[in-house]
Amino acid sequence: MNNTILINYVEFKAKDLEKTKAFYTGAFGxxxxxxxxxxxxxxxxxxxxxxxxxxxxxxxxxxIVLYHENLEDIQKRVVQAGGTVVKDIFSFPGGRRFHFTDPSGNELAIWSDK
Structure with a gap:
């Protein structure tokens, strides 16, 4: 098993999804x-x-969203390494994920389609 976890996805917040889509479509395609x-x-x-x-x-x-096949395993590793779970494992259309903060307070998520 490869222990390297790669950045898989980036998620932004938006006040108005239609204006946001129009901007990024028009500006960047x-x-x-x-x-x-x-x-x-x-x-x-x-x-x-x-x-x-x-x-x-x-x-x-x-x-920033990372990917790992086994959320329960990687969540334990995150906590053991000094991270803090701020949103426990939850389901969403297409998979499951959890959020954590690193020791500096940066929030990231890890998701899985399993």
Missing amino acids: WTFTDYGPDYTAFSESGLEGGFEKTKENIVNGAL
Whole structure:
């Protein structure tokens, strides 16, 4: 088993998904796939990602998302290495994930389609 975990996805916050899609399509040619009224994924950008609709103030709008087949195993490794789980494993269309902060307070997520 390869223990290297790679950046797999980047997720941003957005106040208005339609304006956000129009901007990134017009400026950069990105394409979008909607997953309900509060989420849209983008491609044709070099790294896949998405925009999640929010009403909150956007302070740090990017969420780096890693991939691992076994969320329970990698969650234990994250905690053992000094990370803090801030959102326990949950399901979403297409998979499951959890969020954690590193010792400096940066929030990341790890997802799996398993």
